[in-house]
Amino acid sequence: MTATVTIARHVVQESVRRRVxxxxxxxxxxxxxxxxxxxxxxxxxxxxxxxxxGNLINAGQITSITTVTxxxxxxxxxxxxxxxxxxFLTLGAVRGDAERGLLQPLVVRPLGRAELxxxxxxxxVVVCVTxxxxxxxxxxxxxxQAGGHWPDHVLxxxxxxxxxxxxxxxxxxxxxxxxxxxxxxxxxxxLYGAGLVSGLLASIAAALGAQTLLTIAHDxxxxxxxxxxxxxxxxxxxxxxxxxSRVLVNLGPFGASxxxxxxxxxxSGGYLAITALIAIVAFERRDL
Amino acid sequence: MSTAPETSLSADLLAQSPAxxxxxxxxxxxxxxxxxxxxxxxxxxxxxxxxxxxGLVGANGAGKSTLMKIACGLVRPTTGTARIFxxxxxxxxxxRMLGYLAELFRFPGWCTGxxxxxxxxxxxxSQGGRPERDELLELVGLSDAANRRVEEMSxxxxxxxxIAQALVGAPRLLLLDEPTSALDPxxxxxxxxxxxxxxxxxxxxxxxxxxxxxxxxxCDRVVILAAGKVVAAGRADELTMRGxxxxxxxxxxxxxxxxxxxxxxxxxxxxxxxxxxxFEVTVIRSTLEDAYLQLxxxx
Numbered sequence: 001m002t003a004t005v006t007i008a009r010h011v012v013q014e015s016v017r018r019r020v021x022x023x024x025x026x027x028x029x030x031x032x033x034x035x036x037x038x039x040x041x042x043x044x045x046x047x048x049x050x051x052x053x054g055n056l057i058n059a060g061q062i063t064s065i066t067t068v069t070x071x072x073x074x075x076x077x078x079x080x081x082x083x084x085x086x087x088f089l090t091l092g093a094v095r096g097d098a099e100r101g102l103l104q105p106l107v108v109r110p111l112g113r114a115e116l117x118x119x120x121x122x123x124x125v126v127v128c129v130t131x132x133x134x135x136x137x138x139x140x141x142x143x144x145q146a147g148g149h150w151p152d153h154v155l156x157x158x159x160x161x162x163x164x165x166x167x168x169x170x171x172x173x174x175x176x177x178x179x180x181x182x183x184x185x186x187x188x189x190x191l192y193g194a195g196l197v198s199g200l201l202a203s204i205a206a207a208l209g210a211q212t213l214l215t216i217a218h219d220x221x222x223x224x225x226x227x228x229x230x231x232x233x234x235x236x237x238x239x240x241x242x243x244x245s246r247v248l249v250n251l252g253p254f255g256a257s258x259x260x261x262x263x264x265x266x267x268s269g270g271y272l273a274i275t276a277l278i279a280i281v282a283f284e285r286r287d288l
Numbered sequence: 289m290s291t292a293p294e295t296s297l298s299a300d301l302l303a304q305s306p307a308x309x310x311x312x313x314x315x316x317x318x319x320x321x322x323x324x325x326x327x328x329x330x331x332x333x334x335x336x337x338x339x340x341x342x343g344l345v346g347a348n349g350a351g352k353s354t355l356m357k358i359a360c361g362l363v364r365p366t367t368g369t370a371r372i373f374x375x376x377x378x379x380x381x382x383x384r385m386l387g388y389l390a391e392l393f394r395f396p397g398w399c400t401g402x403x404x405x406x407x408x409x410x411x412x413x414s415q416g417g418r419p420e421r422d423e424l425l426e427l428v429g430l431s432d433a434a435n436r437r438v439e440e441m442s443x444x445x446x447x448x449x450x451i452a453q454a455l456v457g458a459p460r461l462l463l464l465d466e467p468t469s470a471l472d473p474x475x476x477x478x479x480x481x482x483x484x485x486x487x488x489x490x491x492x493x494x495x496x497x498x499x500x501x502x503x504x505x506x507c508d509r510v511v512i513l514a515a516g517k518v519v520a521a522g523r524a525d526e527l528t529m530r531g532x533x534x535x536x537x538x539x540x541x542x543x544x545x546x547x548x549x550x551x552x553x554x555x556x557x558x559x560x561x562x563x564x565x566x567f568e569v570t571v572i573r574s575t576l577e578d579a580y581l582q583l584x585x586x587x
Contacts, residue, residue, distance in 0.1 A: 019398075102393075104362055105390065105450075108361065110384045285364075
């Protein structure tokens, strides 16, 4: 266990000290700057959804919808940026590092390969969860300062997003056992994209009442539970919306019709365990 | 390819090894490794005694690095076993006793030399702390670069840092895969001196090197691999072939092609008694390179 902590600390140190992560920090500041600007403009702009002689929805609902949509946008961006960080931290963890000669000096030390992999996982999770939590908190505070509203739920969506990034870290580590760094990076972003598509499919299917489409989206979410967790986070952010507001939020790109639940939590935990098990077994068997 | 010396010399090697089976620093038995259709190792038998410095030589693709990797648990053998002081090479117990320098290795560029060693100290459970790091850096001539980032070090410096890393935790067996490949002549001499120092401390070393002169100079024994098999093994002077004795006399050069070093006094005495003036006596011996080429590439 000491070796696992040592490796995890090494990963955290790497994240702080490698120049590439200074770039991540600067880009994050740039994103937050743009997000502040967009948020202030969104709340200051003319009210949408005004038709003919009267308002379809009242001003309070408009503010509420804007709040939920901006929070959804912020959550999407937070998860996306954390995913970029997670993938870059882990994409070459096994095969990539072995090809570069970084892994061999560590593996010959008296620690198990499972401990090494677990250390890489924990280190990356600490970095990504910290990053995502800070970013998500910043998004919530920015929206509140600009619009005066807190989301319907704060903690639950934050936990769901962090669970999603944890699964993405595990998936990327698993990929790193089999694929070269470049191939793994490409595969991870394609899977991430596939997850987003399944979420959009679910929203469209719910709006249209298309059961087949909903089933497809549901099956994809089972295979990629980070997307289910992301959808659950979006749903919880606006869970108090009702009536027209609910429909309008759900029709937007940052609305979600699927709420999380115990089964999603259980499946996510099982998915994580299965992913870890396959990665460890494959790593144990790999010649370096 | 000549296979005549294989059986006798391999047998000699095993017989001459100074340790019993249980005491061997490294004991390799029937080791085989196949990568799909390619046979990298084929029934290799090899031992390294405690405090013994054994050179491993062979052409590219002969299986030297694969043997090294199996010995430190990076690669799983297809057949046979490799043991470090009696422990299976893929166990933590074995890895606690060895230090390894890979042929192709790299350390994180953002780490300093001292941090690299500190990381390996923690992973190996070494309690040496700062004094051990300072000693190792001094040993490889990097005392002044302890706080320099790896990415700012030359290739030779990184190589020396790799050697220091392999020595973290006071290993009893060192597996060095081409440790001098990136070093200049001064760096090579430093490593040679270091190897002799390690041997004097009782540390066993298996040295994989293409520099046959270096191997011949420092190693107690030499093992030659070809196509995954041990084709010769023994002391360097056993592997090299006698070339006779050459004597410069007042009447020109006299050659005694079958003579050995032990024959020199008798020959000289005979010549002197015959009234021949003697100016120089040379015992001719082939180099390890000659022996190696004859075994590995007779053409």
